[in-house]
Amino acid sequence: MKRRFVWILILAALQGLIHNIGHPVTPSLVMKLGIPDYMFGVFFAMMALGMMIGAPIVGALGDKIGKVKLIYFGLLVYSFGQAMFGIAGNMWWMTFFRFVSGVGVSAIVTLFVSHVIQISPVEKQQVHLGIFSATLTLFASLGYGLGGILNTNPWFISMLHTDVEGNVFILQGILNTLYAVLILFTFHEDEVPNKSQKKGPIRLLDFRFLKEIRPAFLVFLIAVALMSMARINLSKYIDVYVIQLQYGSDDLGAFVSFTGILSVISGVLLVPLFHKLNRHLSVMIFIQIVSAIVVFFVFRQSNLMFFLYSLYSIYVLLTAVYVPFEQTYIGNHAREGTLGAVMGLRQSFLSIGMVIGPILGGILYNADPILVFDTSAILFLIAAVLLILVSRMHLTKTTNS
Numbered sequence: 001m002k003r004r005f006v007w008i009l010i011l012a013a014l015q016g017l018i019h020n021i022g023h024p025v026t027p028s029l030v031m032k033l034g035i036p037d038y039m040f041g042v043f044f045a046m047m048a049l050g051m052m053i054g055a056p057i058v059g060a061l062g063d064k065i066g067k068v069k070l071i072y073f074g075l076l077v078y079s080f081g082q083a084m085f086g087i088a089g090n091m092w093w094m095t096f097f098r099f100v101s102g103v104g105v106s107a108i109v110t111l112f113v114s115h116v117i118q119i120s121p122v123e124k125q126q127v128h129l130g131i132f133s134a135t136l137t138l139f140a141s142l143g144y145g146l147g148g149i150l151n152t153n154p155w156f157i158s159m160l161h162t163d164v165e166g167n168v169f170i171l172q173g174i175l176n177t178l179y180a181v182l183i184l185f186t187f188h189e190d191e192v193p194n195k196s197q198k199k200g201p202i203r204l205l206d207f208r209f210l211k212e213i214r215p216a217f218l219v220f221l222i223a224v225a226l227m228s229m230a231r232i233n234l235s236k237y238i239d240v241y242v243i244q245l246q247y248g249s250d251d252l253g254a255f256v257s258f259t260g261i262l263s264v265i266s267g268v269l270l271v272p273l274f275h276k277l278n279r280h281l282s283v284m285i286f287i288q289i290v291s292a293i294v295v296f297f298v299f300r301q302s303n304l305m306f307f308l309y310s311l312y313s314i315y316v317l318l319t320a321v322y323v324p325f326e327q328t329y330i331g332n333h334a335r336e337g338t339l340g341a342v343m344g345l346r347q348s349f350l351s352i353g354m355v356i357g358p359i360l361g362g363i364l365y366n367a368d369p370i371l372v373f374d375t376s377a378i379l380f381l382i383a384a385v386l387l388i389l390v391s392r393m394h395l396t397k398t399t400n401s
Contacts, residue, residue: 008112008119008132011183012112012135012139013139014139016143017139020140020141020143021146022086022172024147027040029165029169039095041359041361044354045358045359046102047101048351049099050103050105051103052352054106054107055343055348055351056345057106058074058340060340060341062341063339068187069184071107071180071183071187072183074105075104075108075179077100077104079177081099081101082097083172083173083174086170086172109347110347112132113343114340118339126280126328127272129271129324129328130323131267133320133324134320137259137264138261140260145256150168151165215393216393221349222349223383223386224326224330225350225352225353227380228349230375230376230379230383233360233373234295238308240365242255242304242308262320281390282391283322284329285387287318288322289380291315291318291380294311294312294314295376295377296374330346
C-alpha cells in the first residue's frame with residue numbers, strides 16, 4: 001500500500017508540472033492575438049464550467065466501470081483541448097477548447113482524490129490527502145516556473161521554438177498524452193474492490209445517490225462553493241495586484257514557489273497534528289475565520305510583499321490543512337460504490353466557485369482591487385457560519401437519535 005501511494009505521489013507531481021506549463025505564457029499569447037483582457041477570466045471560467053459538467057459524470061462512471069480508462073481518455077481530451085487552445089488563433093475557438101480541456105481534466109481531478117481515499121487506511125486518509133494535495137501544489141508552482149523557462153530559455157527556444165507561445169501548448173499536449181499512456185499502464189486499482197462495478201446497466205447519468213443527500217451535507221457543499229470562490233480570486237488576483245504595485249515577475253515567481261514549499265511543509269507536518277484533535281468541523285471553521293482575518297489585514301499594508309511572506313503564510317499553511325479535511329469529510333458521506341460520484345459532486349461545487357469567482361472578481365477588481373480581497377474574506381466568514389450550521393445540524397441529529 002505504501003509503494004502504491006508513493007507512485008500516486010509521483011503521478012501527482014507529473015500532473016502538477018505538465019498541467020501548469022501553459023499558465024505563464026497565456027498572457028503573452030492573448031496579448032499578441034489582440035484579445036481583450038477580460039477574456040482571461042472567461043477562459044478560466046469556461047475551463048471550470050467544463051469541470052463542473054464533467055466531474056459528476058466521470059465520477060459516477062468511475063464507480064461503475066473503474067478509473068483507469070476514464071482518466072486515460074480524459075487526459076487525451078485535455079491534451080487535445082490544450083494544444084488546440086494554443087493554435088486556434090481566435091478567441092471564440094479558444095473559449096470552446098478551454099471548455100473541452102475542462103471536461104477532459106475533470107476525470108483526473110475527481111478520480112485521483114477518490115482513489116487516494118480508497119487505498120488509504122481510515123486513520124491515515126487525511127494525512128495521505130494532505131501529502132497528495134501538497135505535492136500537487138508544489139509541483140504546480142514548479143510547472144509554472146518551467147513554463148516560463150520554456151518560453152525564454154535560448155536552448156529550449158532553439159530546440160522547440162517555444163518562444164512562440166502556441167508551441168508551449170502543443171508541447172503540453174504531447175507531454176500530457178505521454179502522461180496518459182503512463183497512467184494507462186501503471187495505474188492499478190485491482191486491489192480496491194468495488195462491488196458496484198460492472199453490475200447492472202451502465203448509465204451515463206446515474207445520480208440516484210442524490211436522493212440520499214442529507215441537508216447538512218448540502219449546506220456543507222454550498223460552503224465549499226463559497227470557499228472555492230474566495231480562494232480562486234485570491235490566487236488569480238494576487239498575481240495581477242503584485243504586478244500592478246510595480247513588483248517584478250521574478251518577485252511573483254519566487255513567491256509562488258515559496259507557497260508551494262509551504263504547502264508541502266503543511267501537508268507533512270501540520271495535517272497530522274490537526275488530525276489528532278479529532279474535531280474536524282471545528283478545525284475547518286477555525287481555518288475560515290483566521291483566513292478572513294489575514295486577508296482583511298494583509299492587502300491593506302503598504303509593504304505588501306513583506307506581509308505576503310509573513311502573515312499571509314498563515315493562510316497558505318492553513319489552506320493546505322483545510323483541503324484534506326474537506327475531502328475526507330465529503331468522502332465519509334459516500335455509501336459503498338458511490339465514492340467517485342460523491343467526489344464528482346464535490347468537484348462540481350468547487351467548479352461553481354471557479355466559474356463565478358473570476359467573473360465577479362474581474363468586475364470588483366476594475367472598481368477597486370481591495371474589493372476583491374475583502375469579498376474573499378467575507379466569503380470565508382459566510383462559509384464559517386455555514387460550517388457552524390452544519391455542526392449544529394449534526395449535533396441535533398445525534399441528540400434526537
